[in-house]
Amino acid sequence: MDDEPIDKQDILNELEELHKLDHDYADGRILGSMCTEAHPFAKEVYCKFLDTNLGDPGLFKGTKHIEKEVINSIGELLSLDEAYGNIVTGGTEANLMAIRAARNHARKYKGITNGEIIIPESAHFSFKKAADMLNLKIVEAKLDENYKIDVESVKESISDKTVAIVAIAGTTELGLIDPIEEISKIAFENNIYFHVDAAFGGFSIPFLRELGHDLPVFDFSLEGVCSITVDPHKMGLAPIPAGGIIFRCEEYLEVMAVDSPYLTVKTQSTIVGTRLGASSAATYAIMKYLGKKGYSNISQNLMGNTKFFSEGLKELGYEIICEPELNIVAFNHPTMDTNELAEKLENLGWKVSVAKCPVAIRVVLMNHIKRNHLEELLEDLKDIY
Ligand code: 0PR
Numbered sequence: 289m290d291d292e293p294i295d296k297q298d299i300l301n302e303l304e305e306l307h308k309l310d311h312d313y314a315d316g317r318i319l320g321s322m323c324t325e326a327h328p329f330a331k332e333v334y335c336k337f338l339d340t341n342l343g344d345p346g347l348f349k350g351t352k353h354i355e356k357e358v359i360n361s362i363g364e365l366l367s368l369d370e371a372y373g374n375i376v377t378g379g380t381e382a383n384l385m386a387i388r389a390a391r392n393h394a395r396k397y398k399g400i401t402n403g404e405i406i407i408p409e410s411a412h413f414s415f416k417k418a419a420d421m422l423n424l425k426i427v428e429a430k431l432d433e434n435y436k437i438d439v440e441s442v443k444e445s446i447s448d449k450t451v452a453i454v455a456i457a458g459t460t461e462l463g464l465i466d467p468i469e470e471i472s473k474i475a476f477e478n479n480i481y482f483h484v485d486a487a488f489g490g491f492s493i494p495f496l497r498e499l500g501h502d503l504p505v506f507d508f509s510l511e512g513v514c515s516i517t518v519d520p521h522k523m524g525l526a527p528i529p530a531g532g533i534i535f536r537c538e539e540y541l542e543v544m545a546v547d548s549p550y551l552t553v554k555t556q557s558t559i560v561g562t563r564l565g566a567s568s569a570a571t572y573a574i575m576k577y578l579g580k581k582g583y584s585n586i587s588q589n590l591m592g593n594t595k596f597f598s599e600g601l602k603e604l605g606y607e608i609i610c611e612p613e614l615n616i617v618a619f620n621h622p623t624m625d626t627n628e629l630a631e632k633l634e635n636l637g638w639k640v641s642v643a644k645c646p647v648a649i650r651v652v653l654m655n656h657i658k659r660n661h662l663e664e665l666l667e668d669l670k671d672i673y
Pocket of ligand 1: 383
């Protein structure tokens with residue numbers, strides 16, 4: 289730090305220069321991000337709530353009420369009348385809370401001390417962090433030939449140490465939805481906690497189903513589902529950081545509660561102590577502002593772009609890994625190595641993401657990627673071919 293204060297304008301100029309090194313969503317070149325530019329109204333509201341702290345909710349009763357309302361609204365989207373949970377920093381923290389709840393619940397009611405969690409090979413790496421922090425062993429369930437969790441493999445993976453089963457509604461790499469209904473049944477019959485990671489799909493699957501898309505049910509209407517991750521900062525158009533964790537019952541929060549004696553509320557279940565109220569307020573605002581109609585239109589539009597892009601790829605001779613269920617397309621050149629293709633695209637200014645399972649170029653068709661960008665991308669892919 290400098291000894292003397294520096295003029296505001298000088299600081300702003302310096303920051304502006306550094307900010308120029310960042311990529312801008314508006315360029316339409318960021319192909320592998322599940323985040324996008326937040327809605328301007330959500331940003332406006334976010335700034336108004338920057339000083340609120342949900343770590344001490346008794347001081348911020350209004351903002352705490354807003355968080356509860358947001359959790360209820362998301363719960364309602366997921367077929368849950370009374371929802372419990374929190375707006376957190378993202379999918380990682382939401383998944384960590386879910387696994388912590390499952391572990392503590394199993395410890396309390398089943399006496400399991402060295403637990404295991406069953407996750408699909410396609411699970412986001414946040415579960416590896418959760419297992420590491422919570423001292424749990426990961427048991428990976430295999431994927432079937434369609435890259436979805438293999439139900440038989442889940443059955444075979446269950447042991448008397450299993451504290452949770454995880455399935456994904458909108459996988460990170462391919463945007464696929466696991467057979468949640470079957471897994472829910474298995475979890476329920478075996479009295480095992482079942483968590484659904486819908487960090488990406490949670491803000492689109494309900495709307496697409498309403499619109500008649502043939503997508504499987506993944507929510508609390510299935511009796512085995514104990515918790516769901518849904519991230520407002522992905523398809524919800526809220527500013528970063530905004531993740532959502534929704535629990536079926538309050539008990540799951542209670543098994544994580546620690547005493548917080550000198551605060552206005554005497555126990556705390558979240559991982560983070562001091563935490564933003566701005567994320568809840570911005571999510572509340574954007575959900576009200578867009579309504580189901582707004583989100584339906586966005587989801588429908590993005591699926592239209594997805595179809596346009598995947599059909600365009602096929603016409604050029606590229607091979608898509610699977611028919612997209614959500615707004616992610618993964619593809620390869622029939623003969624060229626994926627990393628070589630990725631490099632060629634990078635050289636043309638595209639910010640490319642390469643999936644690992646299977647190895648493929650992966651494009652997440654978020655709001656910032658418009659039709660004209662897709663046309664330019666297809667044009668470049670034509671030249672490369
Ligand atoms: N669950 C799923 C299914 C996810 O896809 C992700 C993140 C998470 C959980 C974790 O969420 P947070 O990153 O909010 O903690 N999926 C993307 C990924 O890691 C996130 C992302 C976003 C990556 C923007 C790149 C990027 O530019 O691939």
